[in-house]
Amino acid sequence: MHSAHRLAFWSALLLLPVWTVVPHPAFAEDRPKPVTISLEPFGIPKAFFYGTFLHGCFHLHAAGTRLFWLDSSHIFVAFTTNAPCTFRSRSEPENLRTLVFDSTGAKIASHDWPLESDLALFAGPNQSIVVWKGSDLEFLDARLQTVETGELAEKPKGLWVTPGRRTIPLLSADGRNFEFYGVGPLRLLTTIAIDQSTEANAVEDWVPGDERVAGAHCGVNKSPYTCNKILVLTPDANFLSPDGAPWSYDESDKPVALHPVGFLDSTHLLILRQEKKLFHSPEAFIVRPGNSKTPLPSPGGQLALHGIAGVAAGGNRFALEYCSEGEEGECYPYKKFIVEETDRKKPLFEKSASSVFSHAQLSPDGKSIAVLDNDAVIIYPLPTPE
Secondary structure, X not given: OHHHHOOOOHHHHHOOOOOOEEOOOOOOOOOOOOEEEEOHHHOOOOXXXXXXXXXXXXXXXXXXXXXXXXXXXXXXXXXXXXXXXXXXXXXXXXXXXXXXXXXXXXEEEEEEEEOOOOEEEEEEOOOEEEEEEOOEEEXXXXXXXXXXXXXOOOOOOEEOOOOOOOOEEEEOOOOOEEEEEEOOOOEEEEEEEOOOOHHHHOEEEEEEEOOEEEEEEOOOOOOHHHOOEEEEEOOHHXXXXXXXXXXXXXXXXXXXXXXXXXXXXXXXXXXXXXXXXOXXXXXXXXXXXXXXXXXXXXXXXXOEEEEEEEEOOOOOEEEEEEEEEOOOOOEEEEEEEEEEEOOOOOOOEEEEEOOOOOEEEEOOOOOEEEEEEOOEEEEEEOOOOO
């Protein structure tokens, strides 16, 4: 699918504004104002957001940022304190600074980590922060204190964060099974074998949700326009539970390319759909059991859907990250964050941002969205979900 995302009009994109906000009309003047958390006092390098013209040297340095909500009132932020693209940064020990703020901007906790090649931090179940190193998992609370540790039998081939964060899905080291873990304590809940049938074996890329996976079934020649059926597999143990049965979305009678992006909930799957037509760009749809689909509004500007940036409880309100893509599929030089609702024809919120290290995430209650960009985190209030 990445080849279909290549952008042809770089000069036009560079003329787009870097900072724009298009608020929903329901924003009245008496609504709470955005909360700004400046990260400059905490040592964030300015080069992350002002030096994007040096993008070609970022691969020489493990620079990066992270942002996610622990719950609706606590935000986790992380960044490497080493400025990218400098001679000094290449010789200094690489360091990851992690911080937790409440929704008023007050700092709750901070901790520095040496940046090792196998270190990853992400949002986990029960409002936890997961520290992943090889086969070891450590779970932290909002004060960055360890509340649990666990060890997997072997280092997984891949590990994911689901929008609902009810489980931790991982792909086994042999690539044959998706395993879903719960915490408190760390334990295996269910397993899905992805080599269980000839049809499942024809799927190369899977996207996991909570105790389910989705993948595009492709024809024998592996042409993108034969990937016209989406399979959703669930554990055998959950088959009889509500929304536990496997299902599919099928357009196998058409030359279209389908690609799963992620689950909004157990029965709503976000996909990209591209027809085999000249100058046709991928379009985003929500598909459901029964073969129904709902199109999402176009973000404009020839932007490609890059991923889900948070789903509110219930799955009706969600945030998406769109970007212009470089040759390797990375977001460069422009991003846009959009908040959608499944029954709305227009976005609820739009925010343009700089590339590469900007992030956004919708709060779990759907009442606000946090955007990390320009050396600050800004929390924008949203209309109360109906």
